[in-house]
Amino acid sequence: xxxxxxxxxxxxxxxxxxxxxxxxxxxxxxxxxxxxxxxxxxxxxxxxxxxxxxxxxxxxxxxxxxxxxxxxxxxxxxxxxxxxxxxxxxxxxxxxxxxxxxxxxxxxxxxxxxxxxxxxxxxxxxxxxxxxxxxxxxxxxxxxxxxxxxxxxxxxxxxxxxxxxxxxxxxxxxxxxxxxxxxxxxxxxxxxxxxxxxxxxxxxxxxxxxxxxxxxxxxxxxxxxxxxxxxxxxxxxxxxxxxxxxxxxxxxxxxx
Numbered sequence: 473x474x475x476x477x478x479x480x481x482x483x484x485x486x487x488x489x490x491x492x493x494x495x496x497x498x499x500x501x502x503x504x505x506x507x508x509x510x511x512x513x514x515x516x517x518x519x520x521x522x523x524x525x526x527x528x529x530x531x532x533x534x535x536x537x538x539x540x541x542x543x544x545x546x547x548x549x550x551x552x553x554x555x556x557x558x559x560x561x562x563x564x565x566x567x568x569x570x571x572x573x574x575x576x577x578x579x580x581x582x583x584x585x586x587x588x589x590x591x592x593x594x595x596x597x598x599x600x601x602x603x604x605x606x607x608x609x610x611x612x613x614x615x616x617x618x619x620x621x622x623x624x625x626x627x628x629x630x631x632x633x634x635x636x637x638x639x640x641x642x643x644x645x646x647x648x649x650x651x652x653x654x655x656x657x658x659x660x661x662x663x664x665x666x667x668x669x670x671x672x673x674x675x676x677x678x679x680x681x682x683x684x685x686x687x688x689x690x691x692x693x694x695x696x697x698x699x700x701x702x703x704x705x706x707x708x709x710x711x712x713x714x715x716x717x718x719x720x721x722x723x724x725x726x727x728x
Contacts, residue, residue, distance in 0.1 A: 489534035540619030544578035626706035630696025633713040673723040
């Protein structure tokens with residue numbers, strides 16, 4: 473009991489678990505499963521590995537929840553596992569089989585998430601102050617798509633994509649990009665500001681396809697917000713929104 477109580481005061485409990493990719497998550501899942509089996513079949517002493525196992529389990533569970541999945545194992549610590557198998561799983565074989573089943577179920581869920589595709593943000597760690605809030609919104613968009621399971625959820629992805637594009641347009645609404653003699657757009661006319669931005673930073677025939685592609689994302693986000701759409705449409709809107717924001721960011725930096 474001393475070891476279990478000491479584990480409650482682990483300083484790492486106050487730390488935010490790191491986000492990891494699916495490949496790393498699979499490796500962590502397998503390592504946790506191996507430890508569970510080892511302590512349940514006489515291979516490890518709980519007091520020697522419980523602190524590390526609890527720390528890694530917090531990372532495992534946080535990342536499964538981030539993907540909209542339930543935690544793979546129902547125990548917060550290995551003493552809880554000991555209590556469970558002592559009452560319910562009399563033999564080593566039963567314990568191995570039970571842990572194998574839980575692990576395989578979790579791996580299958582990860583495979584399904586990966587098959588659907590995940591939203592990739594190539595500048596997720598960008599902490600440029602003027603973009604800080606927008607970066608947070610994009611992180612929220614990634615999580616929104618990961619947990620969407622039906623049309624209402626996919627339409628929420630479209631709404632969040634559209635809101636990010638509007639917020640992005642507020643960031644680029646700079647009077648210096650308005651041509652001389654032309655009235656600046658109204659503050660709420662996000663699309664007009666975006667067109668001015670492209671005319672300034674993506675001008676010329678060589679950028680025609682880029683301008684066309686980036687403008688089309690606005691229409692896609694609008695469709696996903698209100699239309700009869702599927703998972704594919706939501707994925708496309710979310711990934712395209714990230715593309716537009718990060719591409720515009722690069723255009724501006726190159727010009728400067």
